[in-house]
Amino acid sequence: MPRYLSMVRIQEGTIDMASADPGFEQRMGALFEEITKAGVMLDTAGLKPTAESTRITWSDGELSCTDGPFTETKEVVGGYALMQCKDMAEAVEWGKRFLEVHPKEWLVGLEVREVEEPGL
Template identity: 70%
Template sequence: MPRFLSLIRIDEQQASEFRSDPGFEQRMGALFKEITKAGVMLDTAGLLPTKEGTRLLWDGGKVSCTDGPFTETKEVVGGYALLQCKDKAEAVEWTRRFLETHPAHWHVGAELRQIDEGTASPEA
């Protein structure tokens, strides 16, 4: 079965204003229980703010490093989920349901990408 990476995108400048509604934790917990029981969720986590991160760039034969925060970037990856689904439609449905658990006043997006299983892994 194919695997998909769901990159959860947030506006880091507004993240401190995110207030959950009374049922948010319960909705998220129920969804995580269901998706895990279905054998779809392989891994998930939130990420620390960009002020804790470092960007590395290969350019002109050299690697440069820039420590966060990355204020020029409005939308950042705030978390991820690694899903194993029968097809893209199923991955889209689970990701849609994840987004719908969030309070309506939040601005949260997701980029869903199928993992290229044809690429050799380091263990191969």
């Protein structure tokens, strides 16, 4: 069964967990329990801010490292989920359900991509 990487895209610094409605964590917990019991969720986590990250670039045969934050970047990957689904439609459906549990005033997006399996 194919695997899909769902990357949570946010505008860094615009989401404050303290602003979440009281039921947010409960809704998210219930969804994670459901997706885990369904055998879909392989791994998930939030990511630390870009201020605590480093970009490594290979260009013209040279490596360079740039420490965050990356002020030129508006949208960043704020978390991820690795899922095993029967097809892209199922992965997208789980992604929609994930977004729907968030407070409606937050701007959160997902990019869902199938993982390219070795030898396929």
